[in-house]
Amino acid sequence: MLRIGLLGCGNIGHIIARHAGRFTIVAVFDQVPDRAREIEAISGATAYREFDSFIQAGFDIVVEAASVSAVKRHAPDVLAHGKDMVIMSVGALTDPGFRNLIRAKARENGRKVYIPSGAIFGLDNLKIGRISTLRKLLLRTTKSPAALGIEAHERRQIFAGKANECIKSFPKNVNVSVAMSLAAGMDADVELFVDPAVDQNVHELFIEGDFGETYVRVTNMPSPDNPATSYLAALSVLSLLEKMDDPIVVGT
Numbered sequence: 099m100l101r102i103g104l105l106g107c108g109n110i111g112h113i114i115a116r117h118a119g120r121f122t123i124v125a126v127f128d129q130v131p132d133r134a135r136e137i138e139a140i141s142g143a144t145a146y147r148e149f150d151s152f153i154q155a156g157f158d159i160v161v162e163a164a165s166v167s168a169v170k171r172h173a174p175d176v177l178a179h180g181k182d183m184v185i186m187s188v189g190a191l192t193d194p195g196f197r198n199l200i201r202a203k204a205r206e207n208g209r210k211v212y213i214p215s216g217a218i219f220g221l222d223n224l225k226i227g228r229i230s231t232l233r234k235l236l237l238r239t240t241k242s243p244a245a246l247g248i249e250a251h252e253r254r255q256i257f258a259g260k261a262n263e264c265i266k267s268f269p270k271n272v273n274v275s276v277a278m279s280l281a282a283g284m285d286a287d288v289e290l291f292v293d294p295a296v297d298q299n300v301h302e303l304f305i306e307g308d309f310g311e312t313y314v315r316v317t318n319m320p321s322p323d324n325p326a327t328s329y330l331a332a333l334s335v336l337s338l339l340e341k342m343d344d345p346i347v348v349g350t
């Protein structure tokens with residue numbers, strides 16, 4: 099059975115812990131020790147107060163559900179300790195220098211870094227962008243004021259530009275745009291809207307290229323404990339963990 103170390107014990111961490119059974123959570127770490135202890139109580143994992151002790155525990159893969167800064171700080175060490183890694187805070191990988199470091203560390207240690215589809219559909223075939231021309235790659239995201247942590251009395255656009263810029267201002271809200279960019283091999287355009295009339299997280303993907311064109315609209319239920327994070331994002335980690343044990347791989 100797959101043995102997991104959980105880095106980040108907030109909303110997604112708790113959902114993962116509630117689904118343990120097909121995998122085992124061996125160790126947990128959070129910068130807020132009480133959160134790690136909550137998951138220790140649910141799952142029987144050991145909660146560590148220091149990252150350096152956590153990373154030495156006996157598990158195969160770190161599941162990161164913490165923050166962009168946590169990935170920047172800890173991902174190289176995770177790989178150097180011979181563990182695979184699932185990264186939810188994909189925004190950390192916008193910097194090509196850091197991305198190359200992670201790729202080199204993973205190769206050096208024979209490890210893999212997995213980026214789940216997260217809160218969107220359609221990431222699988224977006225990878226054709228690396229072998230065939232895409233002329234349009236746009237994410238239009240609409241979230242509530244609570245999800246974005248800003249006040250708004252009417253719908254308004256709060257960002258228009260490239261994914262690698264947007265993630266700097268909204269590191270908890272547009273990791274999906276960076277996942278799209280990494281899949282397609284080109285920086286996605288992002289339009290971000292705040293709308294007091296919505297209480298769901300809406301992601302619309304507009305893609306055009308030599309293959310033809312597509313439009314995907316995902317109307318996401320927010321997670322119970324964090325309105326910025328769609329429930330689908332947590333489900334997508336669970337499905338990734340599940341398929342790791344299956345020799346038949348579905349989807350590109």
Ligand SMILES: NC(=O)C1=CN([C@@H]2O[C@H](COP(=O)(O)OP(=O)(O)OC[C@H]3O[C@@H](n4cnc5c(N)ncnc54)[C@H](O)[C@@H]3O)[C@@H](O)[C@H]2O)C=CC1
Pocket residue numbers: 105106107108109110111127128129130133162163164165166167168171185186187188215216217218269270271273274277321323324326327328331
């Ligand atoms: N790729 C995707 O599609 C999506 C990615 N996300 C990202 O996933 C991550 C987790 O999401 P949630 O569980 O909803 O967030 P959350 O805020 O509920 O939980 C994050 C937990 O990580 C801990 N943490 C943060 N930085 C840390 C550090 N440096 N070291 C140790 N612990 C640290 C926090 O104390 C907190 O307990 C966030 O970065 C979020 O933006 C969320 C939704 C979709």
Ligand SMILES: O=C([O-])CC(=O)C(=O)O
Pocket residue numbers: 216217269270271272273274275299318326327328329331
């Ligand atoms: O969960 C979502 O809707 C998307 C999200 O927060 C992110 O990509 O960072």
